[in-house]
Amino acid sequence: xxxxxxxxxxxxxxxxxxxxxxxxxxxxxxxxxxxxxxxxxxxxxxxxxxxxxxxxxxxxxxxxxxxxxxxxxxxxxxxxxxxxxxxxxxxxxxxxxxxxxxxxxxxxxxxxxxxxxxxxxxxxxxxxxxxxxxxxxxxxxxxxxxxxxxxxxxxxxxxxxxxxxxxxxx
Amino acid sequence: xxxxxxxxxxxxxxxxxxxxxxxxxxxxxxxxxxxxxxxxxxxxxxxxxxxxxxxxxxxxxxxxxxxxxxxxxxxxxxxxxxxxxxxxxxxxxxxxxxxxxxxxxxxxxxxxxxxxxxxxxxxxxxxxxxxxxxxxxxxxxxxxxxxxxxxxxxxxxxxxxxxxxxxxxxxxxxxxxxxxxxxxxxxxxxxxxxxxxxxxxxxxxxxxxxxxxxxxxxxxxxxxxxxxxxxxxxxxxxxxxxxxxxxxxxxxxxxxxxxxxxxxxxxxxxxxxxxxxxxxxxxxxxxxxxxxxxxxxxxxxxxxxxxxxxxxxxxxxxxxxxxxxxxxxxxxxxxxxxxxxxxxxxxxxxxxxxxxxxxxxxxxxxxxxxxxxxxxxxxxxxxxxxxxxxxxxxxxxxxxxxxxxxxxxxxxxxxxxxxxxxxxxxxxxxxxxxxxxxxxxxxxxxxxxxxxxxxxxxxxxxxxxxxxxxxxxxxxxxxxxxxxxxxxxxxxxxxxxxxxxxxxxxxxxxxxxxxxxxxxxxxxxxxxxxxxxxxxxxxxxxxxxxxxxxxxxxxxxxxxxxxxxxxxxxxxxxxxxxxxxxxxxxxxxxxxxxxxxxxxxxxxx
Numbered sequence: 001x002x003x004x005x006x007x008x009x010x011x012x013x014x015x016x017x018x019x020x021x022x023x024x025x026x027x028x029x030x031x032x033x034x035x036x037x038x039x040x041x042x043x044x045x046x047x048x049x050x051x052x053x054x055x056x057x058x059x060x061x062x063x064x065x066x067x068x069x070x071x072x073x074x075x076x077x078x079x080x081x082x083x084x085x086x087x088x089x090x091x092x093x094x095x096x097x098x099x100x101x102x103x104x105x106x107x108x109x110x111x112x113x114x115x116x117x118x119x120x121x122x123x124x125x126x127x128x129x130x131x132x133x134x135x136x137x138x139x140x141x142x143x144x145x146x147x148x149x150x151x152x153x154x155x156x157x158x159x160x161x162x163x164x165x166x167x168x169x170x
Numbered sequence: 171x172x173x174x175x176x177x178x179x180x181x182x183x184x185x186x187x188x189x190x191x192x193x194x195x196x197x198x199x200x201x202x203x204x205x206x207x208x209x210x211x212x213x214x215x216x217x218x219x220x221x222x223x224x225x226x227x228x229x230x231x232x233x234x235x236x237x238x239x240x241x242x243x244x245x246x247x248x249x250x251x252x253x254x255x256x257x258x259x260x261x262x263x264x265x266x267x268x269x270x271x272x273x274x275x276x277x278x279x280x281x282x283x284x285x286x287x288x289x290x291x292x293x294x295x296x297x298x299x300x301x302x303x304x305x306x307x308x309x310x311x312x313x314x315x316x317x318x319x320x321x322x323x324x325x326x327x328x329x330x331x332x333x334x335x336x337x338x339x340x341x342x343x344x345x346x347x348x349x350x351x352x353x354x355x356x357x358x359x360x361x362x363x364x365x366x367x368x369x370x371x372x373x374x375x376x377x378x379x380x381x382x383x384x385x386x387x388x389x390x391x392x393x394x395x396x397x398x399x400x401x402x403x404x405x406x407x408x409x410x411x412x413x414x415x416x417x418x419x420x421x422x423x424x425x426x427x428x429x430x431x432x433x434x435x436x437x438x439x440x441x442x443x444x445x446x447x448x449x450x451x452x453x454x455x456x457x458x459x460x461x462x463x464x465x466x467x468x469x470x471x472x473x474x475x476x477x478x479x480x481x482x483x484x485x486x487x488x489x490x491x492x493x494x495x496x497x498x499x500x501x502x503x504x505x506x507x508x509x510x511x512x513x514x515x516x517x518x519x520x521x522x523x524x525x526x527x528x529x530x531x532x533x534x535x536x537x538x539x540x541x542x543x544x545x546x547x548x549x550x551x552x553x554x555x556x557x558x559x560x561x562x563x564x565x566x567x568x569x570x571x572x573x574x575x576x577x578x579x580x581x582x583x584x585x586x587x588x589x590x591x592x593x594x595x596x597x598x599x600x601x602x603x604x605x606x607x608x609x610x611x612x613x614x615x616x617x618x619x620x621x622x623x624x625x626x627x628x629x630x631x632x633x634x635x636x637x638x639x640x641x642x643x644x645x646x647x648x649x650x651x652x653x654x655x656x657x658x659x660x661x662x663x664x665x666x667x668x669x670x671x672x673x674x675x676x677x678x679x680x681x682x683x684x685x686x687x688x689x690x691x692x693x694x695x696x697x698x699x700x701x702x703x704x705x706x707x708x709x710x711x712x713x714x715x716x717x718x719x720x721x722x723x724x725x726x727x728x729x730x731x732x733x734x735x736x737x738x739x740x741x742x743x744x745x746x747x748x749x750x751x752x753x754x755x756x757x758x759x760x761x762x763x764x765x766x767x768x769x770x771x772x773x774x775x
Contacts, residue, residue: 080630081630085631092749092750100750102748102750120308123304
């Protein structure tokens with residue numbers, strides 16, 4: 001008797017108990033035996049050792065570096081209105097910048113894919129299931145192509161703030 | 171330095187007072203309005219020393235008759251209390267002061283604080299943190315602001331960013347009810363300050379940048395239950411137009427189902443016209459006045475027609491929401507000229523008789539003086555530099571637009587003024603019955619636009635354009651002006667280096683207050699705009715000053731400091747490690763003068 005069949009049997013017993021509560025039982029059979037918890041311990045049928053789970057760091061974008069896919073991703077970036085939140089070429093706006101090495105939810109291919117696929121809690125919509133996975137990878141390829149130098153922060157050395165509106169000295 | 175400057179200011183005040191003879195004689199801290207030279211507004215009432223509505227009164231005057239602080243002594247104003255809200259985003263709006271309690275609502279996550287003004291240090295009476303969905307952040311076009319609570323009968327009522335309205339027991343902070351009014355999955359948020367009219371909280375939605383459909387709704391203050399909802403677009407039944415009682419002044423606004431027929435098929439369903447700013451109410455006429463936002467998308471080529479009732483001033487009955495009149499300032503808007511700016515209700519002599527007026531400073535650069543009974547435009551004049559229009563036809567109520575400043579078409583449109591931020595934006599003006607002048611925070615920016623076809627995807631921005639801002643004539647980006655709405659002319663102006671994004675406050679002491687993006691809180695003379703006092707409040711000001719009488723009988727002035735709104739990115743350089751957007755070119759040095767903040771300041775003599 002396999003574990004699945006046993007589980008089914010236990011479920012049926014449990015359901016019988018439920019109908020007992022509703023007063024629908026007709027025969028005066030003795031109460032069902034308490035669930036045999038010990039019986040459930042081994043799961044040899046479906047828990048097997050298997051290969052180790054793939055690390056998220058090793059997931060690669062099937063389109064990484066593919067110029068055609070990057071171009072397609074760039075078009076999708078505008079067509080799906082990504083540009084309206086994240087700015088032209090990822091310059092930022094309502095949503096975070098996407099043109100620098102700073103990532104709020106991680107910048108590995110898997111994490112970028114996940115951000116697009118599942119959305120993120122502060123308003124990034126969920127696109128998984130709404131657009132083909134292939135397009136998500138194309139978008140990811142485009143975003144990976146945008147990543148450039150970290151943006152320099154502007155400092156204002158030596159110029160009193162009230163002295164005038166000069167170009168900042170870097 | 172400081173005392174020398176104060177002496178200088180004092181000297182000029184003395185000289186001014188001697189020459190003009192306009193100084194107040196009485197010095198009581200709390201003064202009734204009996205000495206005001208004109209009827210202030212619909213439903214005028216005596217000064218109670220409180221600030222119980224977002225704009226002080228139903229008329230949206232932002233005028234307090236308090237006069238302890240006046241032009242002769244304001245130079246001695248000093249901070250007496252401050253509080254950090256713990257939120258570093260745009261602090262638009264204003265506190266309320268009722269029964270010696272100050273109520274503050276922060277930007278997202280919209281914490282409400284109640285402070286006991288009778289105790290030293292203003293101890294906290296209660297604090298309330300709502301359950302609000304952070305997903306709303308991603309569908310908020312212009313920072314995660316809240317423009318303040320409303321109060322009625324022991325209840326504090328305000329909107330949450332995730333399209334909910336909440337009511338609290340003002341004494342304890344206990345949540346009484348919370349209702350959902352919109353859907354963030356469609357891009358709907360709620361940021362505006364409600365008003366309470368006859369047991370109903372009047373609220374409206376934001377999201378004109380996401381192709382939502384605008385509405386205004388009345389919620390029962392006891393239960394939160396919706397009493398009526400008037401849509402800005404769609405068939406008359408949705409807009410709450412009864413053809414028997416709808417009386418627009420102009421021919422162009424007459425006809426059936428214009429909210430459908432002035433659009434391409436079904437575009438009205440995603441056509442904007444949101445209701446995200448200040449509401450006014452005239453109890454005598456039982457009319458609620460408000461403006462509707464831009465049509466969606468921005469790209470005008472995707473929506474031929476007038477696009478009613480976007481960019482319009484609406485007058486509705488409070489009882490059932492029925493639309494009594496409507497006037498569209500910018501038919502088929504080409505520039506994101508929302509018509510949402512506040513409507514200030516005043517009764518003033520106009521051509522030999524006292525008229526019930528409505529004064530409105532539109533994003534399109536024109537100041538409208540209207541008859542608020544009929545919706546007739548009596549005066550329409552540009553109050554800022556405007557090149558999108560050459561004039562105004564009083565017979566038809568239509569602006570004469572300049573063809574080459576229209577957007578869309580085959581190529582970019584260069585140098586249209588004002589920019590899509592308008593002659594002014596959310597920053598509300600004030601009115602003083604003593605000077606009969608309006609005090610208007612304005613922008614001085616122009617813009618280039620290029621439009622492109624955009625597809626509608628629910629919950630994502632719906633623009634179809636990209637633009638570049640540049641300074642208007644003179645190079646300054648803002649100006650705080652005094653405006654004569656009867657004559658339709660500017661009386662004086664104070665040029666500011668940045669857009670004046672905070673509101674005005676007029677007082678019985680003939681002192682007018684406003685704050686600036688570079689973090690100055692200023693007091694100027696209501697008569698001539700002379701700077702009388704200023705204080706560096708730290709973060710830039712995008713909120714609105716209020717004034718009230720404390721339990722000690724003294725006059726206080728309060729203001730938020732917390733830059734944000736559309737400017738939050740411009741000083742955010744490095745503020746969030748994962749997000750370092752380039753400041754926009756238009757205010758690229760603003761970060762030299764200020765940074766993010768979230769402060770409540772209180773000043774007194």
